[in-house]
Amino acid sequence: MSKRQTASAAALPSLPDRGNVLSDVEQLGIGMFWATDAEGRLAFLSQRALTDLGLTAADVIGKPLTQVFSEAEADPDAAHQRGIGFKLKAHSKIEEHVVAIAAANARSPELGTRWWRLNGRPLVDGSGTFLGYRGSALDITSQYARDTQTARHSQVDELTGLANRRKLGQRLTATLAAFRASQRSCALMMLDLDRFKHVNDTMGHPAGDELLKQVAERLKSIIGDSGEVGRLGGDEFQVLLPDMDDRGTLGELANRVVQSLSQPYQVIGRRAIIGTSVGIAIAPYDGVDTDDLTRAADMALYAAKEARGGTFCFFTTGLRDAATKTAKLGERLRDAVDRGDLNLAYQPLVDPATNEVRSFEALLRWHDEQDGPISPADFIPIAENDDLILNIGEMALRQACQDAMQWPDTIQVAVNVSAKQFVRPGFRKTVAAALEASGLAPSRLELEITESVFVGDLEAVDAVFRDLKKLGVRLALDDFGTGYSSLAYLKHGHFDKIKIDQSFVRGCTENGDINPAIISAIVALAKALDMVTVAEGVEAMDELELVRARGADLVQGYVYSPAIRQDAVLSRFADGTMQVKPSGPPRHRAERISIFRKVGLIHEDHYYDVILRNLSKTGARITGLAGVPKGTDVVLDLGHGQLVVSKVANATESSQGLQFETALISDGSGGFMTRHRISPYSLAEAGIPLAALGAGAFPLAKWREGHKSPPTFVQLDLGL
Template sequence: MGIKLTVKSGRSETVPMQNVGYSPSELGPEILSQVEASGVGSFWATDEHGNLVYLSPGALASLGGSAGKLLGAPIATIFVDAEDDEEQTNIRPLSFSVVSKSKIENQIVQVQAPSEVDSGRQNPRWWRISGTPFFDQDGIFRGYRGNCVDITLEYRHQQDVNRQSQFDELTGLANRRRLNGRLKTILSAYQAAGRSCALMMLDLDRFKQVNDTMGHPAGDELLKQVGDRLKSLVKDRGEVGRLGGDEFQIILPDFDDRGELGNLASRIIQLLSQPYSINGRRAMIGTSIGIAIAPYDGLETTDLNRAVDLALYAAKESGRGTYRFYTAQLREEAARGADVQDQLRDALEKGEFKLNYQPLVNPHDGNVKCFEALMRWDRPGADNISPAVFIPIAEQSDLIVKLGDWALHQACMDATKWPDRIRLAVNVSAKQFMTADFCKAVDSALRKSGLNPSRLELEITESVFVGEVDSVDTTFAKLKKMGVRLALDDFGTGYSSLGYLKRAPFDKIKIDQSFVRGCTESGDTNPAIISAIVAIAGALGMETVAEGVEAMDELELVSERGADLVQGFIYSKPIPQEDLIERFDKGLHSFTPDGPPRYRSDRYTSYRKVGLIHEDHYYDIMLRNISKSGARIEGLADVPVGTKVVLDLGGGQLAVAKVAHSTPTSQGVEFEVPLVNDGTNGLVTSRRVSPYALAEAGMPLAALGPGSYPMSQVEDGEKLPPKFVQLELGSRAA
């Protein structure tokens, strides 16, 4: 016995009823046909095993095929949950409902038409289905009885609408709405699974200049090219999106190694800094990147977005064209930055700034050829603030222009008291250089001081090349007409290209210290880069300066490679004007190199309290200095060489180390895994203790804060007595 089904083609097909679980009279075929004809919906049924055993004529008609291709197959393989459907984000998967024999209500599924399956074509249909589990009089489950409505046209239209609301119309990248939704979903799922997710935020440097000088259509084309470059680099490792304007975001699931993230950020900066061709014209921009990682820096979408915002702001404050990882200290620095900006205005009016001068020396005879003016802020009755702090803050406003004008005038006045053969080098910020009155300011400083223009060198960073280059060429031409010299500072780290270097009228190229540091280490490629820069400069008739030389082996290498001048602590730290005059009065016009015989990894003076874990005891120690490979600590007595310890650097950063040398009160330790650059020459561990691990050990689940996370606080059991004597920490920490 069976049911005779008739489809629109006129062909009839009989479906066996022995597996359906109820008689034709129970189905009420005439009533069902009438209901179906009214357009309310069609009908389906399964057996007790979840296999499809019935489709009404209307259902078959919507698929354009025969029941034989579908009947007998598991319902979960025929009806597939629709992907990325916003209406169903909180609905359980169909397979779960079937297994649990629960009710199915208005669930959207994808159904593949049998004829399309046979031909290999893909023309899926979407149905909205409902179903009720059917039990016989003995309470035995006999299958599902349900109805369905073909919503293919409606669903496809909704997909188009959703796409428009989820993707950026200009670049085709994910928009803010989609990014926030994706991040929220990922963080929720990953918190349950104990997984990590990194978030990068990018801000284009000098994009506004391109927009203003080349027009908004050119700006739009530039944004498209930026999006294409980002997608080509990130590939399937994450999702790239545009938040709006010139801000982009990248979601990177399962990334938490800060070494890998730093490398990726560096490649992005390099790629986006390459020239762009727009309607036959060339434009150059750069980018700054902030990086935050869940769960370390935030557990929720709002927290992680706030963290990556602060990291991006810190990267831009550091001089742009760099990246910065989020740390809890950035919140404090952001608040302090606002205070420093207010103090800067008063300090300029009160005359709290002064200039020191660092020599540029001929390495072959030790004679000084030039002094670079470096700004210092001496605050009466308060600690001095480093230029690394106040210069980036000043660059966020017009204060950098006022500071730059003051430094230019003061340096020219100071240089008139030096021997005539010694030149003066003054740094010029990109913002100062691009002002309409910059050339007038240079002319004013020369006239008021009486300094010969040929003695003045203006050090320009590569960031001035970002954007439309015509105005840069015009300014260069005016400066050369005055007779001043031009130097390209920090060459090789920013946006310039060899093509532009050929056109620009530079007299000197300064090889950035990043190429000098570590150039004597085995396998380092920097010596080849130094040689190439020297060769290019020589071919173009330009002088070269090697910056940041501190060790004798570095001095020997850059001299052999042909650098004309050397600048760095190997000869002298910056010198106050009064000390310079005293030297000149004594006839001292040369400097003798003095430094360690060999380069070693940069060690940063720290003097901050950290923790040290040995066995199951936690000690307070003082971190005197730190490098990628090791650190000098004090605070413990007589620690044997070879002792394995763990330094708790705060914020979940645990560095496994071994004592390499020891005195009665201090130790030098070597890290098992080198630290990595945080983007601004700071040092951090590649990985951190996961908040999930801390939660498992008994601590509340929370993003890592600024404090220490001693593992001894979360370990159970009786502790052994400490092996080492804790000393009173020195007063220098204060």
């Protein structure tokens, strides 16, 4: 070495030892180091790491790396990364992989769980033999805690602790995408609380917040592990139910939700009752993506609220048309009210022991110039969602009092009162004004109130009841047992009469029906509380005999008389004899829906077009085929994957009565449907695209083509 080289070397600073550098990196907190052997066992861990964890080398060295480090399940990115065990087996690079070291691995539990970010590379020798991993680690516990808390706040409703709208949307989108690939089903429930706003307004926002928390707890208790409950905002909730498509099971679950959320709440030292309406849609039948399924569930929810609230409704394609029809009907209803086109008819309430009329119920009737008679079931819900019900209700009250003045003094008149009327300030004055204008004695006026009036602030409701009782009018609880729970409320003694809802009367004579026991229980309860009972909706003689035997004081229904106009009332009882004789079919027939629509009928390898004339839970009447003998096995295609195995129970030249092998169930909005449907995925596999499931389509139309044998039946002209 020359003198110049020697001098230059002497001028260079001495290089630090590599081991010292690594030690300095650790001590400065910049990083830590680890290594494994070829079997994935931890072979080295920095002393700084051991010190921070309160461990010794003996605690971890020699143990599998996957036992020392666990996946950070709370990591927002954990769902998108391969597990560390997978990477170790595959000898893959480990990059920015977050792991957790549980407190159980530490000598000092107070240290808590720590989170590290690992990086590592597989080490191989010159011959390519895998020797293990060498890597670094960085403690990110503080940052991780902040990140997970931020992520949680972005996905959790702060008030209730449920999933929020953002998380629900992400979960629904991810679930539907995954389920499309695996051809699985998923149900979506949309919930809206009935009359929550009234509680919020009358009891204050703190009470409203407390109420929402209790609703959330009840929902979580009911749904359990079956699905995920979330709050969309305000008083709207959503339930995601993977792998559910049995509409019978879903209906039972929805009914439990309605009943549970309708039980009384203790809120800030006061008692309140609300209710809920539920809309249900099921993928892939009602939609295959988030927007479609959510829109379908929303439409079903709207239908449930339109029906009467406190119920559930499944999505059907008919709801789209019904929504348009409802909007148009609402416009015509307002015009009809302005013109005074709504009138009253009166249905008698009869003593079944003597057949004597004790009172009449005033029922609204509307004859539209365009569509003829409009059912109250169609226009009353529209009026309920509008202030129209206030004008209509006041008109009905005044007219009923005037008409009753022309009846014998012993006959009372009952008038229905909506919840919106009842809680409106000044309702007592409205009733008093109607009595004064007509001259009717208060004791002859009976106000029929549904259980929905109990929804809200019960102290305010109690005050209205007391005012009405002081006025001297009678009070009846209508549709008892079908809506919000009011059993405990009966003990306050406001009511003079309980009306047993017709849903308990219809079919009460069928074998195995539990409704007779329910009727007996209600009658016994009423007698104990010194109240009169009315059995509503009695149509057949066997039903009349049953409710009479069970002790009902009064009977109302077609078995005695439909609702008749005032002139008919005066004419029928002109001689002063207030009696009617029962008249009706000997036995109850299963409820049937009159209908007229094109459906399909499958027999062997042929698909026929038929007209569905009426439909019940257990059978149907069809026309459009000739030559169909009694006893023939067929499959009725109601559309959208709804197939009903049936047998021809009776037949004429062009009409057949079908008996179903399995009974249909209620769709929640007055119709019937099958519990299960043929999956559109199965139809798609058969060469029928999902788009073929649109309204009016026949998913099984492939039977029209490729017949292997001549058709057995004669296809008639449907005349459509």
